[in-house]
Amino acid sequence: MTILPAQPALLDRWNARRSEPGLLEALRADPATRVLLVHEGRARVTGGALVLVGPDDVPSDAAWALLGARADETPVLLAAVAEQAEDTDWEGGQWAGVREAATSLDAESAELLTSGVALAAWIRDAPFCPRCGATTELRAAGWSRCCTGCGREHFPRTDPAVIVAIASRDGERLLLGANALWKGGCSPASPVSSRRASRSSRACIARSRRRPACV
Ligand SMILES: [Zn+2]
Numbered sequence: 001m002t003i004l005p006a007q008p009a010l011l012d013r014w015n016a017r018r019s020e021p022g023l024l025e026a027l028r029a030d031p032a033t034r035v036l037l038v039h040e041g042r043a044r045v046t047g048g049a050l051v052l053v054g055p056d057d058v059p060s061d062a063a064w065a066l067l068g069a070r071a072d073e074t075p076v077l078l079a080a081v082a083e084q085a086e087d088t089d090w091e092g093g094q095w096a097g098v099r100e101a102a103t104s105l106d107a108e109s110a111e112l113l114t115s116g117v118a119l120a121a122w123i124r125d126a127p128f129c130p131r132c133g134a135t136t137e138l139r140a141a142g143w144s145r146c147c148t149g150c151g152r153e154h155f156p157r158t159d160p161a162v163i164v165a166i167a168s169r170d171g172e173r174l175l176l177g178a179n180a181l182w183k184g185g186c187s188p189a190s191p192v193s194s195r196r197a198s199r200s201s202r203a204c205i206a207r208s209r210r211r212p213a214c215v
Contacts, residue, residue: 046093065142
């Protein structure tokens with residue numbers, strides 16, 4: 001079984017800045033910005049480290065998004081690339097997915113990789129509005145889509161849920177849940193948290209404890 005790193009969120013997601021006009025363009029024009037390339041669920045990895053490139057090294061067919069800022073405050077963008085990625089002569093490294101690479105990366109890089117792969121899949125695979133079929137435009141630095149037909153706003157897909165066992169310190173008791181609509185009936189149910197692209201596994205567990213378990 002592959003054990004993926006489960007650490008507190010290390011990236012500053014810049015949630016409050018995502019809707020800032022011109023943010024992505026300004027970061028793409030800054031040579032200090034680092035970019036994670038993702039192609040069909042894989043990123044460039046070498047020697048146990050993610051390969052982050054400069055904005056000028058990104059193929060022209062890329063779809064861009066903001067992943068956040070690293071601990072040293074370096075902004076990191078996502079470039080979801082398609083056809084040109086296979087033809088480009090990249091320096092060093094090889095394409096690797098989350099299962100192959102995440103366990104060999106440091107926690108911050110693993111978080112970049114898992115978020116980048118999830119967000120890139122949504123950006124590439126969901127260009128049309130599920131309500132009316134019209135095309136959508138990326139907004140909020142790549143974290144939402146707005147339909148050009150009906151105006152509905154869409155957000156990244158929800159990834160598989162995390163089922164959490166909350167036990168007492170002595171290991172003798174397990175927290176179970178019951179829905180208020182069951183009117184007193186009890187059915188064993190452990191807290192479950194959906195795993196969004198921007199949420200680490202550790203954050204999912206913490207959220208399950210707070211909501212809806214409230215412990
Ligand atoms: Zn629509």
